[in-house]
Amino acid sequence: MVNPMDIIQIENYYITYADGAESLRKINLRIKTNAINVLFGPAGGGKSTLLRAINRLNDLTDVKEVKGRILFKGKDILDPKLDVTELRRKIGIVFSRPMPLPMTVSQNVSYGLEVAGERDRRKLDEAVEKALRLAFLWDEVYDRLNDPANAISGGQQQRLCMARVLALEPEVIMLDEPTSALDPVSTARIEDLLQDLKAKYTIILVPHNVQQSSRMADHASFFLQSELIETGEGKKLFVAPKDKRTQDYVEGRFG
Amino acid sequence: MSAFDDQSQLRGAHLQERIGNTALWTLSLITVLPILGIVIFIIYKGIPGISWEFLTSMPSNGMREGGILPAIIGTFLLTLGCFLFAVPLGIAAGIYMADYAADTPMTRAIRIAIISLAGVPSVVYGLFGLGLFVIFFQMGVSILAAAMTLAIMTLPVVISTTEESLRTVPNAFRVVSISLGATRWQTIRRIIMKEGMPGILTGVILGLERAAVETAPILFTGAAFYLPTLPTSPLDPTMALPYHIYVISTQVPGMPLTIQYATVLVMLTFVLIMNIVATIIRSRARAKRQW
Numbered sequence: 001m002v003n004p005m006d007i008i009q010i011e012n013y014y015i016t017y018a019d020g021a022e023s024l025r026k027i028n029l030r031i032k033t034n035a036i037n038v039l040f041g042p043a044g045g046g047k048s049t050l051l052r053a054i055n056r057l058n059d060l061t062d063v064k065e066v067k068g069r070i071l072f073k074g075k076d077i078l079d080p081k082l083d084v085t086e087l088r089r090k091i092g093i094v095f096s097r098p099m100p101l102p103m104t105v106s107q108n109v110s111y112g113l114e115v116a117g118e119r120d121r122r123k124l125d126e127a128v129e130k131a132l133r134l135a136f137l138w139d140e141v142y143d144r145l146n147d148p149a150n151a152i153s154g155g156q157q158q159r160l161c162m163a164r165v166l167a168l169e170p171e172v173i174m175l176d177e178p179t180s181a182l183d184p185v186s187t188a189r190i191e192d193l194l195q196d197l198k199a200k201y202t203i204i205l206v207p208h209n210v211q212q213s214s215r216m217a218d219h220a221s222f223f224l225q226s227e228l229i230e231t232g233e234g235k236k237l238f239v240a241p242k243d244k245r246t247q248d249y250v251e252g253r254f255g
Numbered sequence: 256m257s258a259f260d261d262q263s264q265l266r267g268a269h270l271q272e273r274i275g276n277t278a279l280w281t282l283s284l285i286t287v288l289p290i291l292g293i294v295i296f297i298i299y300k301g302i303p304g305i306s307w308e309f310l311t312s313m314p315s316n317g318m319r320e321g322g323i324l325p326a327i328i329g330t331f332l333l334t335l336g337c338f339l340f341a342v343p344l345g346i347a348a349g350i351y352m353a354d355y356a357a358d359t360p361m362t363r364a365i366r367i368a369i370i371s372l373a374g375v376p377s378v379v380y381g382l383f384g385l386g387l388f389v390i391f392f393q394m395g396v397s398i399l400a401a402a403m404t405l406a407i408m409t410l411p412v413v414i415s416t417t418e419e420s421l422r423t424v425p426n427a428f429r430v431v432s433i434s435l436g437a438t439r440w441q442t443i444r445r446i447i448m449k450e451g452m453p454g455i456l457t458g459v460i461l462g463l464e465r466a467a468v469e470t471a472p473i474l475f476t477g478a479a480f481y482l483p484t485l486p487t488s489p490l491d492p493t494m495a496l497p498y499h500i501y502v503i504s505t506q507v508p509g510m511p512l513t514i515q516y517a518t519v520l521v522m523l524t525f526v527l528i529m530n531i532v533a534t535i536i537r538s539r540a541r542a543k544r545q546w
Contacts, residue, residue: 057434089436099427102450112435115445164435 006030007172007202008054013068015053017061024049025226027068031172036194036203038217038234040210042255045223047206051174054204055091056084072172089116092165096177096208098157100149105141108149108160112168131167135159136193155186162193172202180208191216210250214238222246297520304517318481318507323518325485329398329493330525332486333477334467336402341409341466342459348410349417349455354443366418372411378471380408385475399489401477405466412465416458420451453540460533464526470497480506496522 008031016023024046031037039047052058054070056077070077077087089112100108109128110118118124128145132138137159141152149160158178165173175194179187194203194216207213213220217234222243230243241247249255312322352369356362384404394400424447432442470478478498486493500518503510 055434057430060430060433085436085438088434093434095427095431099431101428101431101446111432111445112437115432115435115437115441168436 005033007033007073008204009071009074010050010054011069011071013050013053013066013070015049015058015066016064018064019062023226024053027228029221029228029231031202031204032219033202034198034200035218036198036205036216036234038213038220039204039206039223040213040217040220041223041229041249044225046226047223048176050223051093051176051204051206054172054174055088055093057088057093059084085116089168090170091172091174092168092170094158094161094165094173094175094178096180098154098161098181100157100160103149104146105149105152105160106145109163109167112164116168127167128163131163132160134166134197135163136189137163153186155182155189158182158186158190159193162190166197170201172204173197174204174206176206177208178205179212187212210238210252210255214250222249224249294523297516297523300512301516301518301520304513305520309514309517310521313483314481318503319510319514323496323499323514323521325482325494326496326499326518327521328485329478329495330467330497330522332398332493333402333405333473333495334463336398336489337405337409337466338459338463340403340406341413341462344406345410345413345459345462346417346455348414350421350443350448352414353418353421354439354447369411369414373415375408376471377408377469378474380404381472381475383407384472389476395490396475396477396479396492397490398477398486398493401473401493401495402489404472404476405469408469408472409462409466412462413455413459416462417451417455420454420458421447423454424450453536457533457537460529460536464529464533467529468497468522468526470501473498496525 010027010029010031013027014023014025027046027050029050039050041047049058052061053066054072054077066078072087072091075082101111103111106125106128109131110124113124113127118127129138129142132141137156140156141147141160144152149157152160158181162173162178179190182190191212194205197203198218205216207216214235217237219232220234220237221231222229222237222241222245224245230237230241230246232242237246238250241250309322310327311324313324315321352362352366356365381404384400384407388394388400388403389396392400394403428446428450429442432446433439437445466472473495477492478495479492480502482492482494496518500515500522503515503518
């Protein structure tokens with residue numbers, strides 16, 4: 001059964017890498033539409049692996065075995081008939097370190113549209129402006145669109161990476177510790193941005209600490225050593241976790 | 256008490272540092288001196304022989320007078336031919352090795368083969384070209400056969416520098432590009448190639464430079480002792496600078512030394528120009544690099 005509220009369904013999912021590194025065991029999880037879905041837990045728990053499984057970035061990695069399925073709007077993402085580039089446009093990802101491509105600010109934003117086949121310069125320019133405005137970056141860079149993207153500040157670069165994803169008009173935006181390399185002011189800006197964006201998009205966020213997890217989560221899932229320990233409504237899970245391990249982690253007994 | 260309180264020990268360390276620096280400086284100077292010596296000597300001896308006429312006229316009087324035009328043109332044509340064959344093939348192979356080939360025993364064997372090929376003596380390539388192109392494919396002793404032989408010799412260099420310079424492009428660019436919905440080929444064409452190109456060009460130029468001044472590979476495949484006219488087709492043999500130098504240094508009695516030195520100077524200039532171009536490309540790319 002496809003629940004329209006759950007844009008992504010992960011069913012009995014296992015993944016093992018060829019080098020035996022970080023993997024996932026028996027993950028069952030539903031990603032709620034138009035909400036901030038937080039995946040948290042100590043490093044090496046499998047959160048990044050799950051993000052990379054969802055938009056099939058794992059195709060680039062040496063994966064040994066996959067079991068179970070991931071459904072995006074009811075469709076198996078491993079279906080050979082599915083256009084994987086289209087899937088990645090629909091499910092964008094922002095990485096922990098700002099990673100602008102080696103081109104200008106504007107080209108970074110239009111890149112995804114260009115590889116999708118958009119040639120019309122005017123349309124591209126409009127899309128660039130729209131995406132930069134959505135990421136609250138336009139006012140800061142409108143006169144530097146043709147500068148190399150690494151010439152703007154780290155916080156601006158990370159919002160550029162957001163704009164780059166937004167330009168593709170995705171349905172899901174995944175963020176893997178997007179603020180871990182940023183100062184508190186830039187972090188606050190990204191967090192505000194995510195709160196604004198969830199009305200239109202589904203957000204999957206891997207925060208870089210428990211405080212950010214509890215601040216941001218509409219829905220939270222705790223990962224520990226390749227397993228999903230507990231999942232539930234955001235605020236509740238932090239106030240009254242059911243599992244002892246979740247409680248210990250939330251209260252800072254380990255991590 | 257730390258080591259810094261012990262003045263004698265500190266002085267010892269300073270002294271060692273000074274001796275080390277001086278030794279390294281001297282050794283580097285020793286490596287540069289012979290090259291500088293050769294270049295200055297050749298310029299000094301060769302300059303008097305250089306003139307517009309020398310560069311643009313045919314040799315005469317059994318090559319003891321006149322110019323070296325056919326050798327210059329021949330070397331230019333051979334280098335161009337080598338470029339046309341080796342570069343597209345070599346870059347394609349390099350891209351495949353860097354971005355497509357899975358890490359299997361087969362790929363590793365190919366990589367080792369490529370590296371070993373770069374170490375094969377050039378005369379072996381010459382004999383290979385004689386057997387394959389000149390005799391088997393019946394190209395005869397020709398520009399075509401010689402250019403292809405040079406290309407075979409240059410290929411390993413082009414392949415391995417292409418592969419290496421593509422590998423230095425940060426993997427993050429590949430991941431980001433793919434995550435934005437680009438295909439693998441789009442990623443290579445729009446980002447990886449663009450970033451790797453200066454490295455590739457540098458490798459290509461250095462490979463061509465070696466091909467341009469090699470004698471052995473063209474000895475049996477395309478070089479002529481003396482030709483009264485310029486080549487008119489790729490199937491003609493040609494004169495070429497390196498072989499011409501060999502000929503006028505050893506095979507022609509009563510050869511004026513000025514012509515020998517001037518010819519060497521022309522060839523050195525050819526090499527030097529290619530080197531400078533390679534250096535400019537590399538340093539400009541480094542200044543522009545965004546990572």
